[in-house]
Amino acid sequence: MTPSFTGRPAAAPGTAPPRLAVAGRVSTTGKLFIAVMLILIYEGAVRKWVSNAMSTPLIGLRDLLVVFTIGRAFWLGHFARLPLLSRAMLLWTCCVVGWGLLQLTLGESTFTVFLIGLRFWLLSFWFAVAAAAGMNERDYVVALRVLMLALLLMAPLVALQRQAPPESFINKSLGDDVDEVFQLTAGVVRTTGTFSFTAGFVTFAAMCAPFALGIFEARKTRPRHRILAAATFAALIVCTLVSGARASFLFLGGLLFLYLVGNLAFSPMRQKGRAMIAAVVAICLIGALAFVFSDALRTTQERFESAAQTEGIAERLVTTLVGEASTYDRADWLGAGIGIGSNLAGFARFSSRAVFTFGETEQGRSLIEGGLLGALFIVLKLIAIGIGVSVSIRQSLRTRAIFPVLVWLTLGLALTTWPVIGQLTAHGLIGILLALGLLTLRYPRLRFFD
Template structure:
């Protein structure tokens, strides 16, 4: 079978991975709620098939990051099995899920740029922008109806969404939980801003629809994470403007349009109500939990709380995930920690845990450097995409499948947008070499 046919198969599987990422919540909430737990890994067979064909045509990523991922996986699995001996709860099924959570999907970051380039990334962007307005309108409908409505079902039978304030929920759109809409609109914002900064890439009607979707989604979200994700992408745009002042005219178009969209929507009573609910929710959250910065820093500081009492090999790989808790008959609980870094360290112990954290940090730092370098050549898209996924790669909750999916898929798009499908091989041969283009 020709190599080109293998590549087409890989591309199709990655597209299927994307569609399942967007709509797996529909399956888990509305169509097949009784199969909600098995559907947590619905993307895994698709991913494995992509890896299989990548192996067949010698495109399986082989670089310092994937080798480190494999080495940590090979060490973490037996360590997790040993931990089951002295941990009352942990078992081999939980360890296997933890192995899958931490390691299986990471190589996809480096496979995507081997089979896609910047043109393909822009196609993904067009689809994301097409989905933005329907997603925002679905969120608005979920906001308008009560918590017990069919639209606001959670993943699984008799599950519901998180309450915001005034009896309203935090809309999850097509996703299982609200974090999906947060990550989706960060990605949508990256393509939206790029479309305004580079006229002609996307049509005006498409940008207009997606531009109106953004303030609607922010207003009804009731989520600080959604606001933070969008804000990071805007911050990346301003960094790009500092490095490429010629893009200032596009930034003015962005500001004028967002202002116009916000002003137009302010005449709608529902939009104003949603804005009031979200503002109140943010104020109450700041009072009860501290400001966003305090909560953000606190999630990292918690990594070191009680560190000396954590066993050398941890309490058991996978135990800190919600799915791991469900496998142990303790559904809906965080057994070790809610934040990602504390979970990783308490699951795998200080040595393997911090090794895994450093791996994710190294991937993000390296990717960020390449994205910044691309700005100097006039390509701002990688930096915008990195802003949408970088923090998620560093400390996103990989135990939550949607968070994991957006981290690796967004990272892959970021590298593919650099128009260098073999960027890692170039990096391996000369770490300091100037990033080349296709």
């Protein structure tokens, strides 16, 4: 037997783990994790359709729950279950705090921006480790069920937003000005779902993608399980088709290709037939939904063509992964101050208006804010991605399922391209995805329907 992610012996390949592992009640850590996840998904809806004045209370409540989860993990000794990762986080925390104090001492920052920087550079990462250390398999499965339910509910909402005019209530932005509603073409909105801006919805859909595909791949014992898996897969496709985002199309297209090929490659010989049938069903669903939403597909194609006239896809990908060319001219060894490029800092510095002034990409913002610390941050993320992907490949080979690899490839893309240290929603969702990614290594066989 080989040791598992938790240090306990792993089940032998091909043997089904006991059903009792996913029975019982959800733990307190699991409930806190689900609460934070639901606030992240629905706080934008409250701000748009109820009152924008709820922004600060909702962010404060979310941060309070996150801090409580981390403190509780320290108090109960949960971090001892992930000793290497916890020590690495302690060292990283010392680096961030020390560097931020140095910036503060040399006049490159203010105390308010320093505190904001600590939040964006540390909080969600600590939350992810605390959640992964404190949750069990039952918590993990229930959290995924809640997330997939949110995806199922999101699909009809964004489909309605796509058909509704920009001035309709369902497409309301945080302000009352209809000109603030982002449009693909005249009269066709970029859907936001329950989020306050398009980026939040695109990030949410990307986070859901590997788990929706994992459910499609997971073992099903009843007809309703197959219906639910197909509905979840269809919801993911609908969210992508009506998003109007080039990144969403490219990401899901690549992930689907890896899923279809990997499902055939990793599945045991006796299950190759099922894998072929699943691939055919997936392709048929995609074709049917593309036909139903052909107008949305056509509009997105026009967006690809118009965007290609000013910036090629390859050029855009390089900029996103490496950073803007101007970043390297503006960055220095010390940095402008951790946290200064976040929308929360812009909200505080520019009279309650969120303003991005310190780099468009995550890499660029890291270098401009942190200088040498930002460069170290980028390197550490790449190392973490490499370790996570390598472990996920071993787990996929052991369980004969592509699911762990899909999760960690998504996580790798998220850590390098999402505005984690710049945008509140992306920062929160990376904590959710990272926690689920760590739990995927711990429980690589997705038992969603057990």
